[in-house]
Amino acid sequence: MTPRSPSVNEELRRRSRERILEATVELVGVHGYEATTLGDIARQAGVARGLVSYYFAGKRQLLQSAVHRLMHLTLAEALERPPRTEDGRERMARAIDAILGLAVTRPTLMRTHMAGILQAEGFVRCEEQQRLAFLLRDTVERYGSEDVDRDYPLLRALLMGAVVGVLLPGAPMPMARLRAELFHRYGLAWDSGMPPDGGPPDGML
Template identity: 75%
Template sequence: MSPRSASVNEELRRRSRERILRATVELVGERGYEATTLGDIADRAGSARGLVSYYFPGKRQLLQSAVHRLMHLTIRAAVEREPEPQDGREVLARAVDAVLALALEHPVLMRTHMAGILQAEGFVQCPEQQQLAEVLRGAMIRYGTVDPDTEYPLLRALLMGTVFALLLPGAPMPLGRLRAELFQRYGLDWELGVPPDGGPPGGTTTGTTA
């Protein structure tokens, strides 16, 4: 049997890494961060325990990469779904709504992710984070910003703050109010994206022009 080519080996490594990231999302969402071990993740992914440590220096870094992957895949799917968005305002609205939906659908996962970012390790730079940055920066470009390198980090910070407010234990803010504030900031009509049930706070439907 001839040895595998470099491209085949690279594809196998990519698939193995993705299985580990998917398993992390599943297990932390089911059990919580503390109750999930690297061994559990390896078992769920069908990988050797040592392979998890080979790809990721620790559980916190693994979790951040896993959440970044989930976010960029979810945002990309929202932006690319049919019908194809006709302008950049719809693209940005879909991206924002995708992040808000993740917070509501995966509260344990997203709350743990936010807590990890605020700890000493901070924001992990990884391929998945770069892909997330690419899709959000791309949404800002399609929206029409003239300075995406400045506007993308601001959008990221606003989204992080909104997710934190949605998930704050004991004092969460309502989705409608938070979404309205974000949409007003970028001049987006309430009906764009995937508006939540109940209509906008105060009955306003049109965003302020950015």
């Protein structure tokens, strides 16, 4: 049998890693963090259990990488969807809607993700997080920021706060109101991005 080339091996590793990340998003989103084991994820991904541990130091790191990948892919799709635009304000609106939308469509997953970040392990830097950061920084720059190093972390913090607001157990904030607050802060028109049904909240344009 002819040995596989390094490029083929690299592609196989990439695909295995992506299947693990996709399986994590699917299983945790349905069953929750505690009920999902690394063995469950390996079976869902169709890989050996040891391969999961080879790529990821633990379940918490795996979950953060998986959610950051989902956020990156969701944001990239929103920014590039037709009609494609270079307008910085429209791209900012799409970015806000993409991230807030995940809090609405993937509440269990995003609540678990945010809880993990706030625990002792904290924020895990990984390839997926860096890709997400690049898109958000690019959005801030295209929006017209004169200091991206200052304004990118602020946008990230505002988005995280809005996601927590949507998901807060027992006292959730309406997504439309949080969206309206963010749009007001960045001077964005309500009908830009992907506005929710029903129009802006009373007293907010």
